[in-house]
Amino acid sequence: MAVTLKDIAERAGVSTVTVSKVLRGGKHHISAATQESILRIAGELGYVPNHAAQMLKTRRSHQIGYLLPDIANPFFADIARGLDDEAKKHGYNVLMYNTDNDPSGEQEAYLGLSSRMVDGIVFVHSLVNDEINIPSIRVPTVFVDRTIRSMDVGKSGNAPIGQIFVDACKAFFDSTELLIGRGCVRPAFISAQYRQHDLRMEGYLNALETHGITADERLIYCGKYDVDTGINGIRHILSMAPDVDGVVCGDDLIAIGVLEELDRNGRKVPGDVRVIGFDDIYFAKYCRPKLTTVAQPSYMLGAEAAAMLISHIENGSPLYRKQLDCALKIRETI
Amino acid sequence: MAVTLKDIAERAGVSTVTVSKVLRGGKHHISAATQESILRIAGELGYVPNHAAQMLKTRRSHQIGYLLPDIANPFFADIARGLDDEAKKHGYNVLMYNTDNDPSGEQEAYLGLSSRMVDGIVFVHSLVNDEINIPSIRVPTVFVDRTIRSMDVGKSGNAPIGQIFVDACKAFFDSTELLIGRGCVRPAFISAQYRQHDLRMEGYLNALETHGITADERLIYCGKYDVDTGINGIRHILSMAPDVDGVVCGDDLIAIGVLEELDRNGRKVPGDVRVIGFDDIYFAKYCRPKLTTVAQPSYMLGAEAAAMLISHIENGSPLYRKQLDCALKIRETI
DNA sequence: GTGAAAGCGCTAACAA
DNA sequence: TTGTTAGCGCTTTCAC
Numbered sequence: 001m002a003v004t005l006k007d008i009a010e011r012a013g014v015s016t017v018t019v020s021k022v023l024r025g026g027k028h029h030i031s032a033a034t035q036e037s038i039l040r041i042a043g044e045l046g047y048v049p050n051h052a053a054q055m056l057k058t059r060r061s062h063q064i065g066y067l068l069p070d071i072a073n074p075f076f077a078d079i080a081r082g083l084d085d086e087a088k089k090h091g092y093n094v095l096m097y098n099t100d101n102d103p104s105g106e107q108e109a110y111l112g113l114s115s116r117m118v119d120g121i122v123f124v125h126s127l128v129n130d131e132i133n134i135p136s137i138r139v140p141t142v143f144v145d146r147t148i149r150s151m152d153v154g155k156s157g158n159a160p161i162g163q164i165f166v167d168a169c170k171a172f173f174d175s176t177e178l179l180i181g182r183g184c185v186r187p188a189f190i191s192a193q194y195r196q197h198d199l200r201m202e203g204y205l206n207a208l209e210t211h212g213i214t215a216d217e218r219l220i221y222c223g224k225y226d227v228d229t230g231i232n233g234i235r236h237i238l239s240m241a242p243d244v245d246g247v248v249c250g251d252d253l254i255a256i257g258v259l260e261e262l263d264r265n266g267r268k269v270p271g272d273v274r275v276i277g278f279d280d281i282y283f284a285k286y287c288r289p290k291l292t293t294v295a296q297p298s299y300m301l302g303a304e305a306a307a308m309l310i311s312h313i314e315n316g317s318p319l320y321r322k323q324l325d326c327a328l329k330i331r332e333t334i
Numbered sequence: 335m336a337v338t339l340k341d342i343a344e345r346a347g348v349s350t351v352t353v354s355k356v357l358r359g360g361k362h363h364i365s366a367a368t369q370e371s372i373l374r375i376a377g378e379l380g381y382v383p384n385h386a387a388q389m390l391k392t393r394r395s396h397q398i399g400y401l402l403p404d405i406a407n408p409f410f411a412d413i414a415r416g417l418d419d420e421a422k423k424h425g426y427n428v429l430m431y432n433t434d435n436d437p438s439g440e441q442e443a444y445l446g447l448s449s450r451m452v453d454g455i456v457f458v459h460s461l462v463n464d465e466i467n468i469p470s471i472r473v474p475t476v477f478v479d480r481t482i483r484s485m486d487v488g489k490s491g492n493a494p495i496g497q498i499f500v501d502a503c504k505a506f507f508d509s510t511e512l513l514i515g516r517g518c519v520r521p522a523f524i525s526a527q528y529r530q531h532d533l534r535m536e537g538y539l540n541a542l543e544t545h546g547i548t549a550d551e552r553l554i555y556c557g558k559y560d561v562d563t564g565i566n567g568i569r570h571i572l573s574m575a576p577d578v579d580g581v582v583c584g585d586d587l588i589a590i591g592v593l594e595e596l597d598r599n600g601r602k603v604p605g606d607v608r609v610i611g612f613d614d615i616y617f618a619k620y621c622r623p624k625l626t627t628v629a630q631p632s633y634m635l636g637a638e639a640a641a642m643l644i645s646h647i648e649n650g651s652p653l654y655r656k657q658l659d660c661a662l663k664i665r666e667t668i
Numbered sequence: 669g670t671g672a673a674a675g676c677g678c679t680a681a682c683a684a
Numbered sequence: 685t686t687g688t689t690a691g692c693g694c695t696t697t698c699a700c
Contacts, residue, residue: 004677015687020679029685048449052389053677056692061386063429063450070415072616077411081404084432093450095397096430098418115382116397116427227620256620263622282406286561286590288597288622338693349671354695363669387693390676671700676693683688 003045011041023047055117062092064309065113065121065139069101073225073253074281075298076124079144082302083122090310092119101126101194101224107134114138120309122302126194137161140312140319142305145296147199160312162319164305168278171294171326172203173210175276176248180211182274182334184246186219190233190258191250193222200278204248216241225250230257238265245273246334252277252284255291259333275333289332297324337379345375357381389451396426398643399447399455399473403435407559407587408615409632410458413478416636417456424644426453435460435528435558441468448472454643456636460528471495474646474653476639479630481533494646496653498639502612505628505660506537507544509610510582514545516668518580518608520553524567524592525584527556534612538582550575559584564591572599579607580668586611586618589625593667609667623666631658 005016005023012019014034021028022038030038055061066083068076084094095118099106103126111134113121120140142162179187189204201220208215218240223229230249234257237244249255255277259269267273269289277284280295301324311317339350339357346353348368355362356372364372389395400417402410418428429452433440437460445468447455454474476496513521523538535554542549552574557563564583568591571578583589589611593603601607603623611618614629635658645651 002677005679006677016677017679017688018686020677021686024679031685034685048445050390050677051450052386052395053692054679055386056384056390056694057677057679059692066430071405071411071418072408072415074406074408074411077405077408080430081406081432084405084430088431093446094430096400096414096418096428097422098415111382112427116385227616256617260620282561283590283617283620286594286617287620336693339695340693350694351671351696352669354693355670358695365669368669384693387676388695390678390693391695393676669700671698673698674696676695678692680691681689684686 002050003047004050005047007045008038008041008047011045012038014038023049059117060313061117061119063095063116063118064092064306065095065097065116065118067097067099067106067109067113067121068124069126069225070098071096074283075251075279075296078281078298079124079302079305082299082304083306084302086303086306087310090314092306092310099126110134119313122305122309140309142309142319144301144305146194160319162305162308162312163321164301164308164324165322166296166301166324166326168199169203169206171278172200172248173207174203174328175278175294176204176207177211178328179246179248179274179276179334180207180213182246182270184274185213186216186241186244187213187246187248187274188219188221188234188237188241188244189248189250190221190223190230190237190254192225192229192254200250219244223254225253227253227257227260230254230259231261232257234258234261238267247273247275249275249277252279252281252291252293255293255333256283256287259287259289259291269333277333280327280329284329285331287333292331292334293329295327295329297326300324336384337381338384339381341379342372342375342381345379346372348372357383393451394647395451395453397429397450397452398426398640399429399431399450399452401431401433401440401443401447401455402458403460403559404432405430408617409585409613409630412615412632413456413458413636413639416633416638417640418636420637420640421644424648426640426644433460444468453647456639456643474643476643476653478635478639480528494653496639496642496646497655498635498642498658499656500630500635500658500660502533503537503540505612506534506582507541508537508662509612509628510538510541511545512662513580513582513608513610513668514541514547516580516604516608519547520550520575520578521547521580521582521608522553522555522568522571522575522578523582523584524555524557524564524571524588526559526563526588534584553578557588559587561587561591561594564588564593565595566591568592568595572601581607581609583609583611586613586615586625586627589627589667590617590621593621593623593625603667611667614661614663618663619665621667626665626668627663629661629663631660634658 005019009016009019097109137159147165221233277293284291343350431443471493481499555567611627618625
């Protein structure tokens, strides 16, 4: 059986309250002698506070939930790392939950985490149907990466909401424009589409329009954010529109698939087809040819989210919306 | 304020005990009518059990801790995915903690997690100094990937210990032998070395000896399990022993670094130098040239660990040692 | 079938 | 400066 405040109190000849005060530190008025003896005894006995009891009493778990599509995607793993590092600094731990972008799983997870009394949730939402699919926000929640429209936020109920994101629309506008600038006249778009109104696609489409290029649905393919979507996507596009000369990819995983399949088909990159990704996962720079991509500040996305959440939990500072910048990484595929 | 058993009890005109029994399901002797009304009311009120209270009472958190070096390493992310999937099946959640292989951080984390009352811990241990650096095992713990010698296990104290691992020594023996079979006479070894007695290096050395090749310390470089170690390692080796004609890499990240630096130096792979990795992370097959490597069953490592742990927690089945098989993935770098 | 009593370990408010 | 009282929400005897 673990050692409790009571055990220490008995040996020190004081009450549990005194022990509690001393051990918790902070401001109290306990004599130096008592303090010292309590600290010593606690050390000797190897006292470790019982979190469940503290939790029940204080309604604080010092845990934050991380709801994400899939930790095996390096982009989300980087966010996780930022989260965990920042959380640790403040004595918080991270409860991870993979949703696979499954809306019902997401709901279940959200409820589950709130009953576990996480103090806050960092949520990379699937955004199916363009709206958050949880009945109500019960816990302070920061949405990362995928933005929520303000009307969704209003609708969501009681607990406060924050957002950390990048301007994906602009990023995709820029990268599409970059391809066009390099001479592409038939740039394709391969991505996932979890919401009706996809910002990445919007950026692509805007750039096309700006440069007087007519959008061609044979050049657009939507699947998931994974390598297979890249492979299948470019294969499909190659069959429908063999004159494709550029590919704007929804993320780097897709881009890697595109590179792979293009290689199999003997199409040279960037000679025949130019390719650009999104995220700048760790491996982007080790692809051959090295992947040109738009870097998301993934680690910072996580760290900022955790910092915002914890500062809200501890000091009541309000949650906020914050946009982080992307950075173009020109390498060899354009 | 959240709805409690008491709220339901009042409306249903029964005691909290009755409500608790019904809601928890399982075997009890409550009349169908009472049951039905309790269930209905609980549903209406949106009852969610308070985990902290349950925890305090039952000493079960339904959480398992995952202590790992770095979630940004895809190998550990894959394990995490296996863990989480298996844990979810049984109603458990995963608390992640990145240690960066820092022994003192590991200790702190281990203690922290046990005070959070995790029901078990899955531990990818740093194994510095060839022994586990935690004072005593307080919680059922399964060591994954890095094996613990049985003497370490005995020493560790009270709570039971399990292990899921692969035969790294054999794997490295085989892959070194493979390089030799392809004609390498000066195969190098680049890896991390966290313990004095490193199994990966042992396998490499054994193979050398078996084939009558004298080990040459200029061909051995140890750093960390990351890309930079591969880059620095091969750069260093190239300067010391330019006749190197093969590299056995401690993991795929290192191999990727080696490939990168070899390319910069104009050395052809596999023409001039043959390279083999370890893990088979997702990106191994998308390197150029495609990385030949030994696949670890990373997802299964995680899933098995969770299954073992949970079965022990729930049914008291003993923890055990289990070895999983690796599989050679011959691609283009040898 | 159902409920009363007790307590898990801790902390907040108030007394002394 | 220290202690008393009370209770967080739940579950576990055990009695009815």
